[in-house]
Amino acid sequence: MTTEELRTSLLNAPKNGFTRITAQQRAEMEAYCKRYTAFIDAAKTEREATTWAVENAEKFGFRPLVPGMELKPGDRVYRNNRGKSILLAVIGKENLNNGSNICAAHVDSPRMDVKPNPLYEDSEIAYFKTHYYGGIKKYQWPTVALALHGVVYRKDGQVITVTIGEEESDPILVVTDLLVHLSADQMRKTLAEGIVGEQLNVVLGTEPIEGEGADLVKLNVMKLLNEKYGIVEEDFLSAELTIVPAGKCREVGLDRSLLGAYGHDDRVCAFAEMDSLFQLDIPNKTAVCILADKEEIGSVGISGMQSQCFETFMQDLCDIQGASLNRCFENSFCLSADVSNAFDPNFAETCDRRNNSQLNYGVSICKYTGSRGKGGASDASAEAMGHVRSTLDKAGVIWQIATLGKVDQGGGGTVAAYMANRNIVTVDAGVPVLCMHAPMELVSKLDCYETMLACKAIYEA
Ligand code: MN
Ligand code: MN
Numbered sequence: 001m002t003t004e005e006l007r008t009s010l011l012n013a014p015k016n017g018f019t020r021i022t023a024q025q026r027a028e029m030e031a032y033c034k035r036y037t038a039f040i041d042a043a044k045t046e047r048e049a050t051t052w053a054v055e056n057a058e059k060f061g062f063r064p065l066v067p068g069m070e071l072k073p074g075d076r077v078y079r080n081n082r083g084k085s086i087l088l089a090v091i092g093k094e095n096l097n098n099g100s101n102i103c104a105a106h107v108d109s110p111r112m113d114v115k116p117n118p119l120y121e122d123s124e125i126a127y128f129k130t131h132y133y134g135g136i137k138k139y140q141w142p143t144v145a146l147a148l149h150g151v152v153y154r155k156d157g158q159v160i161t162v163t164i165g166e167e168e169s170d171p172i173l174v175v176t177d178l179l180v181h182l183s184a185d186q187m188r189k190t191l192a193e194g195i196v197g198e199q200l201n202v203v204l205g206t207e208p209i210e211g212e213g214a215d216l217v218k219l220n221v222m223k224l225l226n227e228k229y230g231i232v233e234e235d236f237l238s239a240e241l242t243i244v245p246a247g248k249c250r251e252v253g254l255d256r257s258l259l260g261a262y263g264h265d266d267r268v269c270a271f272a273e274m275d276s277l278f279q280l281d282i283p284n285k286t287a288v289c290i291l292a293d294k295e296e297i298g299s300v301g302i303s304g305m306q307s308q309c310f311e312t313f314m315q316d317l318c319d320i321q322g323a324s325l326n327r328c329f330e331n332s333f334c335l336s337a338d339v340s341n342a343f344d345p346n347f348a349e350t351c352d353r354r355n356n357s358q359l360n361y362g363v364s365i366c367k368y369t370g371s372r373g374k375g376g377a378s379d380a381s382a383e384a385m386g387h388v389r390s391t392l393d394k395a396g397v398i399w400q401i402a403t404l405g406k407v408d409q410g411g412g413g414t415v416a417a418y419m420a421n422r423n424i425v426t427v428d429a430g431v432p433v434l435c436m437h438a439p440m441e442l443v444s445k446l447d448c449y450e451t452m453l454a455c456k457a458i459y460e461a
Contacts, residue, residue: 371411
């Protein structure tokens, strides 16, 4: 053998995905990304994502799962978990004792939540107080266009949906930062301390209503909210209002190869799971799609991945087939579909380049996440990695390997550990992202498309 032949046969040489896809695949990729863009523009919170999922699942023939209902292969069911997360399934040809093929993503993203008692006036400016949700770099959030999304449970029992800042004619909201001219002290602080949590106050207005008192600007803002939504200040006590970046997903780069938007993490994987499930034919094993809430704060709570809501859904499916939930879990496979960090040459020193995902190299497969000696990771076995490798290769999916940063630099987690704890073989995989958790995150269209193909291959395995 020549050296070149040896090199080709012995060494692994990943290639940029653009050198590997056909013209037809490129067209499909663009069409897929248009569908994804429509979704992410409509779904900036877990509630909006769940609402979108229910509406579109029903268009594709999914019905609410009712305990004891008759189900045959190919039937499509879903369960809306209190409007904040959703489980969907396409019934397979095999009994659930043989297991199911699961894709699990999350639909919550880092943001600023409005506090329970949020509205105040200071120096004749009205504000909302916020408490950030998930891991954010606080200095990134002042002076960017923000929108208000959420629901208010009014005293009369009506639940009102609030959205301000997304229409061209809407006002936007903003958190202020200090002018550079007076920032001598601030500029000496660390990035973590330059803007602190209690400074993430959102400007709501400056015009006083006519009359006497020290609350005329606040009163004017409350009057405007009352006119539009019929709410009074006390109604904030039973509300879930959240501040997210305003605006739509945009193509990024002169070649339009990237998509820039708020909240790719992890709705980019959530959409990949859904889009492939909607197109799915009758699978051998039951295909299950999970869109979970609360991943960014530990997957806790009734709508998080640790919730028994998942067991209840799967138990209902098993009961209908006379299958055992434990057997089903034992024989199931889960792709924990969550984003990874794309290599950024501007911050090369934070990563091990040989083991980091890279834009346009396809869906990234992550053996383990965690931090400081793999702490908290669901470390997938060689066999589990082998299953994913052969399944994706067989389906012609472009994929790459990923780890999260260099050793001891930091780390992160996903829902993978909570699936694996249930005795389900689980592997992490997802779309590489630049500027993860920032008000604008970047992903490559090619990686988005390949992640959808990966989910499809797992459902069909
Ligand atoms: Mn995530
Ligand atoms: Mn995240």
